[in-house]
Amino acid sequence: MSDNEAIYIGTSRKPDDSIQQKEHLQLRYANRHGLVTGATGTGKTVTLQILAEGFSNAGVPVFCADVKGDLSGIAAMGEAKDFLVKRAKTIGLDPYEMQEFPVIFWDLFGEQGHPIRTTISEMGPLLLSRLMDCTDAQEGVINIAFRIADEEGLLLLDLKDLRSLLSNMSERARDLSHRYGSVNRQSIGAIQRKLLVLEQQGAEMFFGEPALRIADIMRTTPDGRGAINVLAADKLMMNPRLYATFLLWLLSELFEELPEVGDPDKPRLVFFFDEAHLLFDEAPKILLDRVEQVVRLIRSKGVGVFFVTQNPLDVPDTVLSQLGNRIQHALRAYTPREQRAVKTAADTFRPNPDFDAFETITRLGVGEALVSTLETKGVPGIVQRTLIRPPSSRLGPLEDHERAEIVKLSPVMGQYDEAVDRDSAYEMLARRAEEDARREEEARRREEEEERREREEEARERNARSQWRLPDDDDYEHGYPSRRSRRSSSRKGSSPRRRRTSYKRQTVTEAALKSLARSVSTQLGRAIARGILGSIKRGR
Incomplete structure (x- = not known):
């Protein structure tokens, strides 16, 4: 197969260690998703690297997370080290050429790449x-x-x-x-x-802002190679919830923005989700449903998703059933849970009569894996024990100055580096x-002005009610002292203020009653006097 039709993964071996055939991942079925699993140190990162190289050479953009910093070396020319040359010779990779790849570095914190917002x-x-x-x-x-x-x-x-x-x-x-x-x-x-x-x-x-534009992670170079977008995730892994949420958001954005394309000859983008177990740990059902929906439907958008994790049990069954391409590195079976993981991995493969998958998984060496990819009409191929090919780019991380130089020459330089606060x-x-x-x-x-006006009005009313009432001429006929008597008493030292106070306190009703009482007593006195005088006259 040509590089535009399939990606060379490695060469399978028979149980007697003789070379059997080359194993490929067909590009037309790469959007059926995939799974790369294996214990720590068994070669998962190198497998991810050679897959990214293959997709890039086929003109397919790639987005992947660099959890340990080792993947950054994909941007530099590889070195023909002895063990790599030996592996290439063993599997029949001739010629084994070194190559560097177009890489765009990203970093949520803006330290080791362009900021993602x-x-x-x-x-x-x-x-x-x-x-x-x-x-x-x-x-x-x-x-x-x-x-x-x-x-x-x-x-x-x-x-x-x-x-x-x-x-x-x-x-x-x-x-x-x-x-x-x-x-x-x-x-x-x-x-x-x-x-x-x-x-x-x-x-x-x-x-x-500026928020990430999906088109900027789907770039291709003038010579037709796909850009490899590497997310610096070593610091991001200190907050695994943020890491998982970000990658799920990116998948959701791809799903919502990209149009339907059916089954293209090759994917429009391949997405590698490293440390995939972080996405599913303690996730609520509604979130798991969202992941399953995106994984199931994003295939028709031309996007392939590859989950990379240590244990196949890390991925829910509803998602695991959507993953057609499988690469299984070595697993250990020391505990009951690990034994269940090995059995789960073995049972997901199409059996090979030449060996027992369960036994083989526990005996695989570094850089060796069980491989099963989709073949014609999307049928899973028989599982093969495969020596993974060596990468063409550098194994290991870049130096800081090398990374800085690549960032400076990036096609998105200046677009995301300065935050905008609109x-x-x-x-x-x-x-x-x-x-x-x-x-x-x-x-x-x-309100204060209205209250002030009300207080002033109330004060005026109180002042009007509190003015002294002076007696008029009618009051003098009913017992009030005459003006002359008041003047005379004033000469004798009496206090007119005190008298006025008493006048003020005497109401009209009280004055009338007192006047009536004086009139009645006067008339009664006169009647008594007339009676006494009359009796005296009659006695005479």
Whole structure:
């Protein structure tokens, strides 16, 4: 087969160690996905490297994670070391040529490659909840936050945008609960704390703009080779949840943006998911369903996904059943779980009558694997014990200055290196808060002015009611002292102020009663006097 039809993996051996045939991965079935498994130190990284080299030479772009830093050497010319030349001669690889490959280095933290960013909106509530390990109640609040952002035109680009929106939701919790269901302030507080943890782990650099364009990881060179995108993941592995969430987000973006192409002659992109068990560890069912959906349907987008992990039991059965191309390196069977893993790996292969797959898996050497790829019409080939071919690029990592030089000459240089902070939810809510504060200040001033006017009006009314009432001429006829008597008493030292006070306290009713009493007593005295005088006259 030509390099444009298949990738040479290695040469199979018979049980008597005689050479049998060359094993290939057909490009037309590479989008049926694959699995590379094996214990630590058995050669998984080298297998990933030779597969990436083969896809690149066939014009297929590749995206892979460099967990230990060893994969960066794929950007440099290989060295014809003795053990590599010996392996090439053993398997009949002639000529064995050294080669360097077009590589674009990426790094979420922007230290060993171009920064990779995405926005909070592109990440979505499901993956964001997974990233923060949220409870169901907290995930519900995050879904409500995304709904509010859509309805109110708030752009969620980075962590401070989401944090500002959550703070705003906390202030409006009662009103939002009536509209969307329970918006618990305790849940909002817990999410805020988890955002702080993410920020401390470096996720703040991951969320923002400019966001990664899918087209930039699907580049080809002028000579027709596919670019190999290498993600520096040695530091990223310190936060495995962020690593797994990022790669799942990238798969989801590929699935949503790429058009349907059916079954092309070769993939449009091949995606290697190293340390794949991190994706599935303690993942909720809804997330596993999402992974299964993407893996099953992304094939029609022309994307192949290869999971690289130590143990086939790390991958759920629903996903494992979608992986047609298998490369199984050595496994150890010291514990019951390891024995189950070996049996699972052996049972997934199409049996070879020449050997027992279960026994062979435990006896494979370094750089040796059981290989089964899809053949004509997508039928799994019979499993073969295979010596993996040596890589054409350098084994081992690049030097720092070599990496820096490659980054400087990258085709995406200058596109992602500087962060952009445009107007988004943080700025919008800040302006809204300032406007609300200004309106509240104006309302407060109006209230204070109204209260001041009311107090002045009440004071005027109290002053009007508290004025002294001076007696008029009618009052003098009913017993009030005359003006002259007041003047005379004033000369004698009596206090007119005190008399006025008594006048003030005497009401009209009291004055009338007193006048009536004086009139009655006067008339009664006169009647008594007339009676006495009349009796005296009659006695005479």
